Amino acid sequence: MTENKHSGNLSPEFALLGFLIAGQSHGYDLHQKFTAELGHVWHLSQSQAYAILKRLETRGDISAHIVEQEKLPARQMLRITAQGRKRFFEWLELGIGTNARSIRLEFLTRLFFAQLHRPESISQIYRSQTNEIESSIVKLETLIEHLPPEQVYNRLSLDLRLQQLRLIQNWMAEIRTQFHISRI
């Protein structure tokens, strides 16, 4: 019940969708953009990118049509569908991460695309994330309190997680000033 139970740790998927909101593109280009803009947030290999795009297509979030090129290999031009657009904005405004890693990854990714496509909802996204952190800090604190004292390693692990969450609070407070996000 600790990690890995992502209601969806799937944001490279959403990031690819997010780049397609701005207009049609193809796998190679999307991967390039991704690496340039979010390469230190996530790592996404080229083949992974293609795999995800394939999945998005079979799901109906994007549509592909082949564009022949005279000299270079043909491109699969990709467009986001109405369904994909819907899924993307749902993720953008509703998704929240609760552990250090997923906050760094998911939250930053959401912030990036909110800035691009929905600047007006940034403060709402920000607030729902901070609330989430607040409440998971409380949960962790009570968990630690009630942990049998002989569970040394579990305690050390939870302690570090708690400290990491507090660190993230400070980091987010800095983001608030950097992005001029108003309180409430």
Next chain:
Amino acid sequence: MTENKHSGNLSPEFALLGFLIAGQSHGYDLHQKFTAELGHVWHLSQSQAYAILKRLETRGDISAHIVEQEKLPARQMLRITAQGRKRFFEWLELGIGTNARSIRLEFLTRLFFAQLHRPESISQIYRSQTNEIESSIVKLETLIEHLPPEQVYNRLSLDLRLQQLRLIQNWMAEIRTQFHISRI
């Protein structure tokens, strides 16, 4: 080049091996032990545990033999092989994690088993981990320095990672006192 590039993020595997060092056991029991002792360090579902054990068997790290029971379903009794033992102790003394998550997970797991099976090498394990952190802090700092200023999100991500590494340094210093690990 940021996350996910674990030379092996495989420590639940090694943890299962580690429990088998103490003597033969079976899947159900190993999963129970795991959850009780490291359940807040890792999450490992029962079916995952069985899947990993199956893999360890085909690799030759453990051997299985069926023990019929009168009333309850038969058990697959598992024993660690010489090869498995070798792999385990190599991991115990050589493995190192470099990001926040893998340190929390892997390092704590190694510490747990070192305490059980190799208390004399704890201080060596501890030191190689702190050295690793030290050097990855340095790497991160130079990376951040040379990051083009327009890469706002990459910078935020790396900043947080850096702060997390510093946090881990403090956390590990506390572990040193708690476990009476000598410096050098």
Next chain:
DNA sequence: AGATATATACTCATCCAGTGAGTATATATG
């Protein structure tokens, strides 16, 4: 006595994550 919950012990189908190598061509650089 009967119902329900919990513990024992494991299997299976399914999907997502991730790597590494391969294929093929074009243009730029030494």
Next chain:
DNA sequence: CATATATACTCACTGGATGAGTATATATCT
């Protein structure tokens, strides 16, 4: 002239993870 880099994508394979299913035994509650 050779080599490196950029364009554009495919494939095979392994590992990670969940959720549900199977089957029986014992303990607990009413």
